[in-house]
């Protein structure tokens with residue numbers, strides 16, 4: 001698989017990564033099968049994927065344990081990216097950016113992951129109660145003592161902070177460009193993680209250009225539009241109550257039906273290349289810049305292989321123009 005460089009620390013990863021979140025969180029988390037998830041991680045590694053993206057709050061904690069188990073004999077093949085800064089509560093997740101908490105969170109993540117070093121340690125959300133410089137400074141110390149190799153921040157919207165059926169906002173917001181600049185003054189930002197896909201392109205306006213201009217890596221979260229862009233979800237089939245899509249405005253039967261032309265377009269392009277709609281969606285993300293690495297999430301071996309295969313797909317200018325001309329997605333969180 002093609003390799004890409006992640007930011008300031010110039011760390012190399014396979015161009016397509018693996019999002020481990022669906023193995024323990026957000027997608028019917030109550031019906032997970034750990035063994036099939038382990039097979040998915042191994043299938044990804046066998047296909048040239050190196051970047052595995054997890055977080056302490058996925059599960060909570062069980063996702064890191066699973067990644068640790070999967071890498072027991074294969075740690076050297078993987079680039080482990082995890083996160084701190086969010087605590088799972090009854091109704092909401094809350095931010096914690098206190099330096100003491102960050103230090104403890106890192107030690108417990110290292111133990112769960114069964115490793116001596118985290119390749120990329122990301123701040124999941126900025127704590128509005130703690131100056132970012134304090135949180136980021138504590139994370140930088142973790143690099144200086146060798147527990148972490150590089151640092152990143154997540155710029156994913158506030159909607160991702162809702163827990164279960166809880167409604168309302170947590171007051172935790174996506175990291176801003178001015179906060180990224182402040183972090184850079186303290187310690188180099190190696191990577192920014194944010195949503196980017198054919199149907200969610202906001203990051204192209206300012207965030208990705210900011211990263212590209214500074215050699216900061218960009219990890220594309222939700223590159224398959226929470227599975228919609230693969231074309232395997234049928235409008236009206238519904239979702240389990242503990243699946244985030246059960247409350248996602250783009251996943252009502254009406255919106256899924258209205259957004260079908262996007263999938264039809266991806267399928268048409270895929271047919272020209274012998275590729276699936278999911279692979280076309282991922283190739284589009286890969287085409288957004290040399291420092292962009294999508295982390296499609298799956299707990300299934302066959303999809304992990306299929307997604308890794310997207311690294312071989314080169315979209316033509318005609319394909320890219322066709323995707324640009326697809327209708328805007330309907331259904332918004334705002």
Ligand SMILES: NC(=O)c1ccc[n+]([C@@H]2O[C@H](COP(=O)([O-])OP(=O)(O)OC[C@H]3O[C@@H](n4cnc5c(N)ncnc54)[C@H](OP(=O)(O)O)[C@@H]3O)[C@@H](O)[C@H]2O)c1
Nearest residue numbers: 019021022156221222223224225226227230296297298299
């Ligand atoms: N920093 C943050 O705040 C943040 C927020 C969200 C996500 N992320 C990261 O981004 C990663 C990806 O996001 P995501 O997992 O939410 O969304 P995604 O990658 O857009 O989509 C995941 C969904 O697509 C399905 N899927 C995967 N490959 C498929 C294929 N080839 N064909 C058909 N369906 C396929 C998965 O099904 P199965 O589950 O059945 O395998 C899962 O339901 C996460 O795993 C996480 O690491 C980070």
